[in-house]
Amino acid sequence: MTPFPFSKSPVNDLPQASPYFVSNFGYWSEVSNYKDAGVQFLTEFVRHCHLTKEASILEVGSGLGGGLVYWKQHFAPKLLSAINLPGEQSNFAKHLWNENDVKVKPFLEGGWEQIKTLPSNFYDYVFAVDCAYHFDPLVDFYKEAYRVLKPEGKLVFNMFHYEKDTKHTFPFILKLFYMPPNQISTVDKTKLQLQQMGFLIEHELDWTTPVIKGFIQYSQYLKLSLRIFGSILDKLTNSFQLSYHYYVVKKVSKL
Template identity: 25%
Template sequence: MAEFHDLAELALNRDNQSWGNLGYWKKDTEYSGACRALALLLGEDARLDEQSVVFDAGFGCGDQLSLWLTHFRVVQVRGVNLSRSQTAHARDRLAEAGFPAAAAAIVQGDINDGQAWHATLGTDRPSHVLALDCAYHFPSRLEFIALSHQHLAPAGRIALTDFMLADQHRTGSITHQLLRWMLRRSHIAEANIVHRTRYLNQLRAAGFEEARIIDISQHVMPGFAHFVRTFQGKARAGWKARLKYAVTGRFLQCAYRRSILRYCLISATKKD
């Protein structure tokens, strides 16, 4: 059975790169660099350092796992990812880079399944839970936040990049019907896309404090839309992937210009 989350993004990358996020296009003009920039932004906002133990929710094809280990020099990474093909690719990437199982342990599974967390963490408690450009795809972001709080060490941090409704967007509007249609096509639960105030309240209700949301839409949504519109390597991607990226790019451009969605950097600390 074909997976919605597969290896299609490999065609967008430079050789030996396998990033799969929307990218941070403030300075970069090509896909792999923009994706790495978004991961760096998340790691910096999470305050990763040489004492950090990271649980990566939805690690994709694994390039970010190597980034946590090499750039931020974290102690360990653990992770769960839904895609079988991506998880296998990530394992191969980690092995090729020479990382032992003690430094990087990842499993394939549903991030909303507590057993998947236990399979990779055991009784350990990470200092950080990260979700790079994927939480909106989880079956329930609320459940993910609750599991993050449950498994984090005291004073641990959650950090993610995620979509939310623009403050001025009204759920009863015609544009909201367009949004609902696009969410269904993109395998995104409508309950995951909420306004900023509700997002903050969900974090606080789950037991997090010092919650912060930074809008980085201007450096993400138009940049990705421009990239897919002008990408010169379209022949490397299959027609389904080309259609997926074209539709996504056009929608993101529309959602940004018409203030439907915002793309944000979110972080919070677990209460003691």
């Protein structure tokens, strides 16, 4: 649920610094502008999964491409692969990678389902930055991430959750944010689902305050369209009692 899931608008509408162009919500801890918050999100995202140098990384939902540039420059991975929907963001990302000598192989333009074409037991990390809550069916994404990961490999992603396991009025409103209502569940259900697949939960952190509330507060200083988006996001998370979480799960043997 980013303001611009299918366009390169964040490049111009949010204060960004080349080459780390991103479209996440930002991580708002001791920072006051999106240029810093967007990059801090990338830092926090890999800090808890202990990203190592010379690793193989698959990013599903690579967006504007800045995340892969950042990880390439700071961690020197031996392989970068990515999947992203075709369109403005992917076109921008390809130019960005070329300009910064970042090799992404393969780069698959399509939905997350393209992961099914990739080999099993191949990647050290699968990243899904601010996008897994768009995937449907989500359980199939988890299964495919498990399949392509090496033993002890890690899936790292963000997810919105209902605070309580109750039915909500007008769930179709979530679709306006490209969130399939039937894919949103509670933390406990998600953790159980992942564990039953063979994942070990290393980290599950509530990032609602530093990410979502931080972005909502900052959006009030942006252009009108983003102020409106921030206001709607605030009402949506409150009405549906949504929280926003960060996960690091490791592939172990299935039960």
